[in-house]
Amino acid sequence: MASSTRGQPSDAPLAPSEILCNCLAVRQAARQITQLYDEELAGTGLRSTQYAVLSRLARIAPATVQDLAEALVMDRTTLAHNLKPLEREGLVVMGVAEHDRRVRQLRLTPAGTAKLKEARVAWARAQARFEDAYGADDAAELRRKLARAVEAART
Amino acid sequence: MASSTRGQPSDAPLAPSEILCNCLAVRQAARQITQLYDEELAGTGLRSTQYAVLSRLARIAPATVQDLAEALVMDRTTLAHNLKPLEREGLVVMGVAEHDRRVRQLRLTPAGTAKLKEARVAWARAQARFEDAYGADDAAELRRKLARAVEAART
């Protein structure tokens, strides 16, 4: 009988690559893919997550903390932590909204814009490396399936 | 013209769900899916990663640090850090191999085996929740694609 992912798993032997847990499967892939992107980004001084924050912020600035967190599918407090090194390096500034002093207005600084432009070259190398190995069309399909998984996991 | 993931991205508007970066896509999914599994595991006191370590170790014990790390697609030093709370809680013991005193022999304790058995009930709930929303067959396909992505990212 074939392995099922319903009910409790056993300690029975498995093929080395056969992962039954959806969580483990996606975390393993995230670790490995992150390593590839971080390797290409290393020369820029940015990590994968930092590149993602700058890249997203460039699209939606000025953004509140909550809005940027939602756009990144990231916890609000996680983003708050992730912003600290970016602020310290002067890539991002956090202002206070005039109409509501609770609200922050996040923007890229000129240095942040320049760093993002530089990092995009490295990002494109990482993207090309992965897609040369995995297939560009397959990668696009995978991203769609992952986006649907995000929605499924929210239920 | 359709968005391409080759070459550098722009700041042009995107559909909210349209992620071009493979790294961001898989990290977002990992965050969201981990939250679902952690929510179900919360009552056991284990996190997703800790469950994965115990579950994998149960299959291959006695295992060296390096072997368990490879089986989990995890950096050796990351596993070393992750083992600390498990050792502290008495779920895992690390012995020294007789034939080579550099080598560790990792095993579950009886408490670790019992905790794993308990956690499997919670894991099965998380697995069922995700697959009820995403589809069991689609999930199996996604896991296969993620496994292939792991291999692609290693090149």
Next chain:
DNA sequence: GACAAGTACGTGCATATGCACCTATATGAG
């Protein structure tokens, strides 16, 4: 046996992640 080289593992650091809990500000009910 001495020692260079290789192997298995640990540690310190910085960032990543999110929960619990906190403060500050705004808003609505009376």
Next chain:
DNA sequence: CTCATATAGGTGCATATGCACGTACTTGTC
């Protein structure tokens, strides 16, 4: 206006992640 409530955000903690570097042990060479 007052105050309960709601909203935006920050902080401390524990774990997660992996690089750089260090230690302990083994093995091959002489």
